[in-house]
Amino acid sequence: MISAYYFGAISLILIGLYAILTKRNLLKILVGLSIMETGVNLLLISVGYVSGRTAPILTEGATPQTAVDPIPQALVLTAIVIGVATTALALTVAINLYEKYKTLDIEKIRGLRG
Amino acid sequence: MLMIAVKAFLILLYATFMGFMFMGIIRIVTARIHRRVGPPIYQPILDTIKLLSKKSNITHGLIYDFGVIYALGATILALMFIPLGGVSILRAYGDLILITFLLEIPMLGIMFAAMSSGNPWAGLGAQRALLTLLAIQVPLGFAIVALAEFYGTFSTYEIVMAQQTVGWSITHLPLLLAAIAYDIVLQAMFGKEPFDIMIAPGEISLGPMVEFGGKHMGILQIQHAIALFAETLFFSNIFLGGAVVTAFASPILNTIASLAVLLIKQLAVLMIAIFIGVIFPRFTIDQAARFYWKWPTIIAAAGAILAAL
C-alpha cells in the first residue's frame, strides 16, 4: 500500500521534470516545477506515514501510538510555504520577462549566453 | 729569455720567408698550369716591399689600422703554438682547439678593418667570408674531434709524437676520413677556388680587401704568408706525422732535417690545394655551404664516430 504513495510521488516528480525539460512555454515550466515540488512533498509525507494511523493532532483519543510521525508533516508545511514563495517570485519574474521580451517562449529568452 | 727571443725571431723569419715562397710557388705553379712562364718565385716579396714603401696611405679610422695589426699579431701568435720540428717555443701549450681558434681569429681582424672602411663591397665580402667560415666549421670541427678522440689528447705536440710510433694519422681509417675533410676545408682557409667567392675580384672588387692599400695591404701580405705557412704546418703536423728527426748527432742538423721534412709535407699539402684551385670554378656562397654541409661533413662525422668507437 505504501509503495503506491511512493510511486505516486515519484511519478509526480518525473512528470514535473518532464514538463521542465520539454515544454517551451515558461509558465508550463513553472507549473512543472510546482508539480515536482508537490511530488517531493508527497514523498516526504509518505516517509512518515504509518498505515492505519491518524493525523498527529492532539485530540481526544489520539496518542503517540495512534498518530503518524509528525515531523515530516511539519517539514512539508515548511516546504509548501517555501514552494509557494518560490512560485510567487517566479511568476513575478515571468511577468517582468514578458514585459521585456514580449514572449514566454524559453528558447527566445536567451539574452545572457556564452 | 734572450734565447727564446732569438728563437722566436728566427722562427718568424723562417715562416715569413717560407710563406712568401709558398705564395710564389702558388703563382708559378698556377702559371705553369696555364702554360705561362709566371713570375719569379720571390715576386710576393717584391710586392710586399712595394706595398710597404708606398708614399701615401689612407685610413678609415683607428679600427682600420688596428684590425690589420691585430690580424698579423694573431697570426704570429698562432704560429708560435704550432710545433715546428724541434724548435717551436710554445708547443707544450699547442692545444688543438686553441690553434684552430687562433688560425681563425686573424680573419676577425681583417673583417674588422674591412668593415670599418664602410665600403659596401667590403661588407659583402665580409658576409661571404663569414658564411664560408660557418660552412667549413662543421667538417673542421668533426675532423678535430676525430683527432682528439683518436689520440685521447689535445696537445698537437703529443699527437706528433704519437704518430712517430703508430704511424701517420692518415694511415688510420678514421683519421684518413678526417684528413680528407680537413683538406677540403683547407681549400677555403687558403681562399682558393672553388671557395674564394668572398674575394671575387670581378664581382665585388676583392671583397674585404677592396679598401686596403699601401702598408695595410703590405702587412696583410705578410700575414697571408705566415698564415699559409702555419696552416700547412698544422696540417702536416696533425695528419702527416710532423717531423721528429733524431738521425743526426748534432741537434742543429736534426732541426734542419726536420724542417726539410716538414717543408716537403707542407709543399705536398700546398700542391693539392693549388691543383684543386686551378682546375675548379667558383661555388656561390650557398652552394659552398650546401657542399660543406653535405659531403665533407658526412666524411668527417664518419671519421669522428669511427674514432670514438
Added chain:
Amino acid sequence: MINELMIIIFAPLLAGVLAWLLDIKGIREAIGVIGAAIPLAYLIQAYQTLSTQPSIQYSIALAGFKFEFLLYQINWIFAMIAGVVGFAAVLGMVSTAKDSYEWLFALISLTGVLGVFLADDLAGFFIFWEVMTFASFMMVLKYNRKASLKYFLLSVFGAYAMLIAIGIIYAKVGALDFATIQQVLYQDAMRGAFGTDTLFSRNEMILVFGLFLIAFGVKAGMFPLHVWAPDAYSETNQSYTAMFSGVLSKAGVYGMLVIYILLGTRLMYEFGKFGAAPKFGYIIALLGGLTIIVGGLLAALQEDIRKLFAYSSISQIGYILVGIGVGTALSIEAAIYHAVSHALFKGLFFLIVATIIYRTGKTEFKDMGGLAEKMPITFAMAFVAILSLAGIPPLVGFASKWLLFEAVIHENMPILGGMIFFGSAIGFVYLIRFTYAVWFGQRPTDLDDTKDAPLPLAIAMGILALLNVVFGIAPGLVAKELNKIFGKEVIGGTIYELNLGFGRYNGLLITIWLVVGLVIAAIIYFLGAKVRKVPVTDTYQAGNPVTMEYNLTIRRNFFLPLKETLAFWLRISFDRLYQDIGKWIEDLAETMRHYIYNGSVQAYAWYLAIVLLILALWGV
C-alpha cells in the same frame, strides 16, 4: 632571525618596494643600487665564511612549510653571478629606467633569482622561481603584451611542470628539503641495484625527469622551448635584460644542476650511461646542442639588435646545457665556468645595447651604423664583449669555451663536438653582423650628435668588461672556485694556466705573445709612410662619386645567402606551432562556451537531468 642569507635574499625586495613607494627621482635610484649592492657585499663576505665552514644555513617556517636556505660552493658561484651582473644591471638601470615600476620588479626578480639559488628545499625553490618569473614578466608586460604573455605562459607552464614533479617527489619521499630527497633517492638507487623494489617506478622517474627538464628548459631557453626568449629579452628595458639573460636564464641552468644533485644517482641507475655521459644527461646535452645551432642561426638572421642578442643568449645557454649534460666533473665545471662567462659577456652586451638604444633611440640595424667614432668608450666595451663571446683568447669567453670543448670531446662525443664547433663559428657570424651594422660603415646623418654612454652605464659596463679581461688572463681564479665544488683538483694548473692533463691553456702566455705579435705588427705599421684619414664617402665605388645620401652599408638581410640556404628549415617554426596551439585552444574554448552556456534554461535543466541520470546509473 636575521641572518646574512636572509639579508642577501630580501634586501633587493625591500629596496624595490621602498623605491616604488617613495618614487622620488634620485632617491629611488640610490635605494635600488644599494639594494643590489648589499647582497653582493654579503656574498663577498660569505666567501670568507665559506673558507672556514662548508656552508651557511638559514631556515624559516611559514604556512606549514619549513623553508631552508643553504649557501655552499655551487650556489655561491651562481649567487655571485647574480650579485655581480645584477649590480651592474641595476647600475645601468639608473640611466635607462623610466619609472619606479621598473625598479620594483627588477629588484624583486633579483630577489627571486637569489632565492632560487640559495633555496635548499623544493618549496622555497618553487616559490622564488615563481617570484622571479612573475617579476620579470611584469618587466616585459610594460613593453609588450604579446611577448610577455608568451613568456609568462611558457614559464608558468614550466613552473607547473616543476610543481607536479615536486608533488610526485613529495608524495613518495614525504619531505621537500634537498638533503632528504637526495638521500632517499640515493638509497632508492641502491635498493634498485640490489634488486629490491624501488620507491619510484621507471615511468615515474621518466615523468619526474621530463617535467623537470621542461621546467628548467623553459627558463634556460632550451630548444624547443626557447620561443619566448627572443621576444621577452628584446621587449624590455635593455639594462634589465642584462640581468634577465645574464642571471635569470642561469636559474634554468642551476635547475639542471639540481636535477643532478637530487635525482642524479637514481636516474643514472634507471637509464644507465651513454658513453661517459649518463643517458638522461645526454638528452639534455643533445637538446643543448640543438639550442646552440638553432639559436645561433636565428641570431644571424635577425634585423633587430635586441633580438640578435636574445637569440645569441639562447645559443650560449646551449653550451652550458651541453656541458651539464655530459655530466663528468670536468664538463660540469666547464658548464658552470661558461655560465659565469656568459653572464659576464652577455650582461655586458645587453648593457651596450641599452646604451645604444638610450642614446640613439633606434633598435634596428637598418637605422644604425658608424657609431664607433661617436661612442668610443661603448665601442671599447663592445670590442671586449665581442672578443669574449666569439671566444677569442685571451678573454674569458675563450677560457670557458675551451674547457667545454675539451670536456665534451674528451668524453668521445663526436656529435656534440661537431655541434659546439658549429656554434662557435655561428657566434662569429652574428657578432660580425652586429659589429658591422652598428659600429662600422656609414653613419646615418641623424646620429651625428650621438653622445657616449652615461656615467652609470659606463661604470656598469666597465665592471663587467674588466672581469671579462681578468678572468680571461687568469682563468685559474675561477677554476680554483670550481674545483671546490667537487673538493678535488678537476682542473689543474696555476692561476694563469688550466691544465687538464690532455690539454693546456695559459691565459697569461697567450696575452704576452699576442702583445709580442701586435708589437711586431705595429713596428712594421709605423715604419710605413704616414696615413691620411678619409671619409666614408671616399671609398671605391667603381669610380662613382657618392654622398652621405647614398646607402653604403648592407642594412637589411645581411646574411641573405644563409637564409636562402636554410630556407627549408626556416619554415619550421616552433613559435608558430605554439601560437597555433594557443589559438586552437582559444577557439575551442569559445566554441565550447557557446555550446554549453547557450542561454537556454531548458538546456541547463537538461544538464541537471543528465547528471541525475548519470548519478542513477552510477549508483546502480
Added chain:
Amino acid sequence: MVDWRLFEPLFEFARKRSLWIVAFCTGCGGIEMPPLMTSRYDLERFGMMPNPAPRMADLFLITGYVTPKTLKRIIITYEMQPDPKYVLAHGSCPLNGGIYWDAYNAIKHLDRYIPVDVVIAGCMPRPEAVMDGIKKLMEMIENGTADGWKRYRENYEWYKKNQDELFGEGWREREARRWIPWLMDKKKKEK
C-alpha cells in the same frame, strides 16, 4: 729613425717589378688585355697583375677613348690610388682623340686632366707595342722619370682648373647627387 733613402733602389726595383694594374677597359683596347695576360705574352713574368681595386694598384691603364662621363670616374679612381702611381694611356684616342678627333663628346687630351706617364700610339696598338710601353715605363720608374703622381700633386691647381672647365665647379658633388632622385624613387617602388 732608419734612413730609408738607403733602401730607395730596392724600393724602385720592387715598384718596377711589381706593377699592379687597375684597368679602365672601355673601347677597343680592352680586347688587347686578355692576350697580354694569358700564355702568349704573359705579363705576369714582370710581376704585373690585374687588380680590381685602385687602392692597391700602381698602374692605371687607360685602354681606349675617354668621354666626359668616363673621365669623371677616371679622375676619381686615379685620386684613390696611393702614391707612387703611374698612368699608361693606350692607343691614340686618349692621346689626341684618334678617330674621334672631331667628336663632340670625346676627350681629346687626357693629359690635360690627369698626368700620363707613357702613351702608346696606334689604333689599336698591338700587344707587342703595349709591352714595349710597359718596358718603357719600367725604365722610367727605375730612373725616376715616371713622376706623373708628383706632377699631379704639384700642379693640382692646373689640373683642377682644366677639370672644372670641362665639368663645371663642384662636379663631384653634382654627379653624386644626380642619381639620388632616381634612387629614392626606386626605394619607394620597392616599398
Added chain:
Amino acid sequence: MNPQYASLLIALPLFSAFLVPLIKRAGKKVILPYLTLVTLIQTGIAAWAFKEVYTTGKPIIVLAGGFQPPVGINLYIGHFAALFVLIIAVVSFFMTVFSMKAIDVEPIDKYAMLFLLLMLGATGMIATGDIFNLFVFMEITAISAYALTGYNKTGEASEAAMKYIILGGIGSSFFLVGVALLYGSLGTLNLAQIAMLASKMNPTVAQAALALLVFGLAVEAELFPLNAWAPDAYQASPHPVTVMFSAFVVKAGLYAMVRIVYLFKDTPAFMGILNLILILGTLTVVIGELSALRQTNVKRMLAYSSIAQIGLIAVGFGVATPQAVDAAVFHMVNHAIVKALMFLAVGYVAITLGCPCIESFKGLGKKMPLTAFAITVGAISIVGIPLFNIFWSKFRLLLAALQVGKTGIVALILGASLVEAVYYFRLIHAMWFEESKDEKVEENLAFSIIMLLLVALIIVIGVYPEPVWNLVQKAATDLYNVANYIKNVPLLGVSP
C-alpha cells in the same frame, strides 16, 4: 557572556529585516545607514563569537528553545562556522557601504530586506546543525538570491533570475528528496546524529541519499554542469550582490555539501561521492577557466573565474586528506577576500564608467589608479603568484592532491590556471598599458579604504600567512574531524 547569545547571529538579521518597513517610514535615506548599522552589529557579534570559539577552543552550541538535540534544533558554531560567519558579516558590512553608491533602483527597502535575508540564510547554512534547518536556510538564501538577482528589473536581470529559479528549484527539490530518504532510513534530522548512525545505514539508500543531497547542493555550489545559472546571475545582479554571491553564498552551499558528505565518512558510499566531487570540481575548473578566456564583459569573466576557483576548492574537499581540507578551507578564505575585492572594484568601475565591459578598463590605471591597483593585486593573487595570499592555498592544495596521486587532475587544473593567467594579464595590460582618452576620476574615499584594506589583507596573508594559516587549520579540523563534531553536540540520550 553566555554563549547562547550567539543565536543573535540568526535572530538579528531576521528581526532587522522585518523592521525595514517600519524604518522606511522615517524616510528612504535612512534605510541604507540602517542596513550598515545592522551589519556592523552583526560583525560585532560574529567577532565576539569568533573570539569566543578560538580562545576557548570549544564550539558554541546554541540550543533553540533549550531543547537538546535531536529533539530541538541546534546551531553549531565551531571553528569553521565562527570564521565564516565573521567573513560573511564583514563582507556584508562592506557591501552595505558599497550599496550606498551602487544601488539606485527602487524599492530600496526591499533591497535592504533581501540583503539581510541573504546574509541570514548564508549564516544559517553555515551555523545550523540540522539538515532540514539547513534546507530552510538554503531556501531563504536562494529565494532572496533569486529576488536580488532580478532586482534591477531589466530584461537580463529577470532572465537570470528565472534561470536561477528554475535550476535552483530543481536542485532544492531533489535535495529535499535526499532529506526524505535520510529521514526515512535514520529517523533523525540532526547532523551529528546522522553522522553517528551513518555507518549503520543501508549502503544503497545512503548512497542514493548522499547523491541527491550533493546534487541539490552542487546547484548552489556552482559545480559544473549544474552551474549554468551562475554566470548569468553574477552578471545581471547588482554589484554588491555579486560580491556576496561569490564571497559567501556559494561557499555556504559548498560548505553544506562537504559537511554532509563528511558525515558519511565511514560508509562505503563515501569514496564514490568523493570521486564524484573530484570529477565535478575538476570539470568546473577547466570549463570555468576556458569559458572566461575570451569574455569581453569583465564581470562575467570574473564570474567564470569565481566558478573555477570554487571548483578548485571542491577538488580540495574531494581529495579529503587533512592537508587537502586545510588547503581548501584556506582557499575558501583567500578566495572570499580576493573575489570580494575584485567584484567590488569591478562593480565600482562599472558604476563610475557605465559598464563592466573591457572598454571601460582600458587605461584604467590613469583614470582610477587606486581601483586599478586593487584589481591588479587581486588578479595577480588569483593567478597564484607568491607573496600574495592565494598562492599559498593553491600551492598547498595542489601538493595535497599530488600527495594522494591525483596527478592527472592536478595537471588539468594547472592547465586551466595557465588559461586564467592569460585573461587576467590581458586585463592588467588593458588597465595599465593601453591608452584611453577619458580623464581621471575622483575615487570615493570609503571604497578606497575598503579596497586598500582588502589589498593589505591579501598582501599580509601572502607575505606572512602564519596567523591565518593557524586559524584555517583549526577550522578545517572542525570540518574534517567528524568524531569530534559528534562529541561536541550534546545529543539527548548519548553520553558524551
